Amino acid sequence: MANPYYMRHLRKGLEKRFRPHIDMSDRAKADPKEEERAFLSRAVAALAVKHETGWSDREAAAGLIDDFVDRGIDAVAVEERGEDRYHITLVQAKWSENGTAGFGERELRALFRGLDDLRALEFHRFNSRIERHAAALETALDNPGTIKLVLALVTENGLHPNIERELEEGIRSRSWIPGMIDYDVIDLRGLYQELLGDQGERQVELDVWLEGAGKETIPYEAFYGTVSVAEIAEWYQGDNRAHLFSRNIRDALDVSDVNPKIQGTLLSEPQHFWYFSNGITLLCEGYEPKGKGEFRPGAGVGFRLKGASVVNGAQTVDAIARAMQKSPGNAGRGRVLVRIISLKECPEGFGDRVTTAANTQNPVQDRDFKSRDQVQFDLRDDFIVSLGLNYVIRRGEPAPHEAAGCTMTEAALALAATHRSPEMVARAKRDPSTLWEDGYYRDLFGRRPSAIRVWRTVRILRAVRDTLFKLRVDLYGRVASAAGNADLLVAHAIFHTMDTAGVDDSGEAQDAVWEARLAEVPELAERALWWFVEIADTAFGEKSQYATTVRTADRVKVVQRRLLERLGSGAKAPDYSDYRVIEQTQGRAGRLANAVRVIVDAGRIAEGTVLEFRPVTGPDRRGLPNWLAADASRARAVWRNNKTKPLVWEANGQPYAPSTLTRQMRGEAMGVHQQVQGTRYWHVPGEGSLADIAAELRAVDDLDAGEGIEE
Template identity: 35%
Template sequence: MSIIHLRQIETQLKSMFNNLIDLSDFLDKKPDARDSAFLSRALAAFTILFTTDITPEQAASSVTDGFQDNGIDAIYFDSGEKILFCVQSKWRKDGTGSIDQGDALKFINGVKALVNADFDRFNEKIKRRKQEIFEALSVTNTRIVLLVVYTGIAGLSEEVKRDFDNFLNELNDTSEVVELKVIIQKELHKIVASGALSAPINFDVVLKYWGQIRDPHSAYYGLVSATEVANWWTQYYPKLFTPNIRSFLGETEINQSIVETLLSEPEKFWYFNNGITALCSKICKKPLGGNSHETGIFECLDVSIVNGAQTVGAIATANTKLPDQVAKAFVSIRFISLENCPEDFSIRVTRTTNTQNRIDSRDFVSLDTENQERIRTELQLEGVEYIYKAGYTVRDLRNGFDFSEAIVAVACSHPELTYAVQAKSKVSLLYEDVKRAPYKALFNPNLSSIRLWKLVQIHRAIEDELKSEGGKREGREKMLPVHGNRFLARQVFRHLNLDNLDDPKRDIQNILTRVPMVTISAIDATAQTIRENYPDSYLANLFKNKQKCEDVENIVSNYMANNFAQ
């Protein structure tokens, strides 16, 4: 059956990408070689197409296969989802085998060069997209998905698996920003055979403790197994999510909390989660189970999830780690039938369910009236506006700031490195509990309002210089002021004279004048240290790793101390 499946995949690729794939470098090659190149490149484009929500033309333009592609056959950045896709594709005309270790290592080294912005190693197809790729890599929360696709029937060999595992462990040393997906002939044929690119999503769902709403529009609600939800992700992502809402945002602070709950307290998951809302063209209960509301099986047609994408994605993430734990969890869900509904009803449901206000850690800062209200009142008397409650905006930044600026400035200027690292990785953990550290170590009666305002102004000057320097540099150094901004700000603060900032008469103009020179020195010293000690580390994760930051800081401090004696 393998050859038959292969022929059907080939037919789909030729039908979809005929005259769209660039073969200008194969015009003088033999027909067989040209045809093989087309199929390999079309396979890469097809993989991007069914993984994202773009057109065949866009998918074809993502192909980078050719001389000096360093094993990367297609690149696509989904700016909405903040996902950078890198594809390695292999068309095996005999339909057997897998990818060999040499191809895998070439791909791994190519991705290493890409994340380090080493564009000199790549062909013109990739160099032409240098700015797009750099911007993708400069976004703090960008995830990287490696797609290895081939038409063989065998899985990856143990050697190749080990190479990929080592690479992923290296890049994911603090958080999972890089993941690998392997797609073989079986999955490819399933997509082609099912018409998954255009067919509606239909499935049966088992609901526990279900109920029904009949008027004014039909809907069913109940509890669904988290394992079943994870299976939906595996089979139907990304099409399962309606195009006009955010899809899964990856390892955000909230999503990580969802994953941690599933792994540690799956039986309590229902109590802590708001649930999922799905629309379908029609839903009906099957006879199995009778009239009992304890368990029911429902047929759902043309399903799309309009609220709860983060919940579904987090469940799928947890399921890859500890499926036995996820199997113990249930999540609330409601299926709203669009049968006999007004034309705009689905749009209204989607919009309103995604615009509800939520409470996060930032809102609880307002409970610390002892410090926050004291600072606000004192600064008000000085003609400075300070906002610590969420939902309000500073009217004039020349004479005002808010808590978001304040917490970062205090964390980066604090003697303890941990706080600057936390400000980069998950800043909300700094104020998760206003009754204890780290919040109490940063905001307490010893922090004067005058000092806080001056620290914010100095930090603004540092940020401006980091942005300016980033625009002047190339390659990996260009990303350093972005991913290393908190670490670098800390290095600058450490080499400025911050004595007597509590004194209202202390002028900080001489400090601000020194900021550009010290900032440039901090960038140069950090860049050199990382180049010598962590040449392959992904910067987005390196500066979230406390141990690595300590190691880098020890070297940088010695360098800067010799150049900036107070």
């Protein structure tokens, strides 16, 4: 049993901090003790979000999705960390009155089930609280980033070794690059420290010895010099690790290709580390001289820093600690340039300004070095001379209008997508920045592709992406995820099944031929998408992640081979109309349009049941939430057993057919007046959409009919 003192103060702190911000209306009729347990569990989840993100109490509480159908995830948070890179936090929280909260196989399975559903964009499997986060989650999941699974457990006990092993194995199997998914366990002690906030932040004291020291005095006092790698590794020991980066904007443990490179340099060339590293910046509240003698420029000098924090170079400190663990004798030979800024005489807020400035300078990327390659200059000239188009090389320079040219980045992606090797497709999708590494860059640009070839491949990729984007607007769930992830693989398959003879040839005749080929791309892209879904589901299972499939070389090889066969054969693509929300004319008298009739005939939904409206597609999730939030009654309707107009909309008290009401709502909120399958949008809380319920009833009828035939 945990210390009663900590439990009492944790409970009191959670009540004080989060009671004003957490919605408990769903437990209004619950037993008071049950309501309190539910609140405390949600408050723990909110505190965990705050711990991971640094958000305010109100913002952290807004991330809660805990309910009866939360799929093992109690809170979510999405942060943008860098250019088109996102960090998703998923929290499972457990409150325990006596501080013995457990996390076993059942909780682990639920957590992974929820993670898989989110990555497949299956938001309808969650309760309606997920909707306010769905658009941000979809954007984050469509871009490179990291996912942190946070287990917030009110206990002093660690995870059972078997559970820890299963958790780590589950994470490995779901990650296409190491570190893409990580986890953290916040126990009673961690929760208590987080609750204390700034008052509980331990002041870090560091002993620092600077060689070749220099000093700045105007306008504020600062020192700089060289510090040994071995000494910096000691900074990271013990409790310092949790507090050393308290002021830093970025987490030292964020997944980055920089960290392994820093380690590699330190292990292979420690004598060069000082020259290759950008150094470390420390802020401190004050300092005391350590050692004998006064400060002399260029000499060695020691300090004891009080309230020290690394505000720039967190990745460097973390990489140093890891390298020292691997090879202390080798890595310990390295040295680093360190700046120390004392805030003692600085104006209020100056430390925050230093932190922001130190972390928002644009880093130099491999792409920037390649932009100075003569091949790129030649391509730019070739674009102008041969095509009269622009080829933009420099990062940060405005991209040309689509009809006026392309960027170097777009060219690299198009060449990777149409490369002969499917492994290049997987690499480009997994991390486009790796295309600028020497070996892959040579594969793409080493043979000096002509401007005509580059432009034609760019136009193919654009046509594929435009087609998939338009399709995705009308799709939901797994197939929508496929449309958002399969662009490079679809472009690859189309390019390698079309006649690419003359791809480098110019002239009016060849231009006409290629225009005709480009005109075929939209139809080919749609067929390829449906084939991709069937092939991936058959090969890897219907619960597999398309995002993983297109980023894993072995899987891409399997899908690519079969996709080329299917497209080349001209066979009719499979039908995935069930994943479309736009109602087809021929379907109105068909199975989906009869969902209401099936439900009413079965008496499946009780008269007076309150249904909730759930956005389905990506555009819905971006365009509807604010409109729905403006009047909560817009998202509710009362069921009546009527086969034509079963929904009485709470917003105006009028009866509607599901599709008619949904069309009206989308029209008012988004200006979109398409006739959609409204049964996809209206849900019985905890049981699924009207379409799902009707499908279950049909499945039972089919099973009963089959058993009758056997008899």
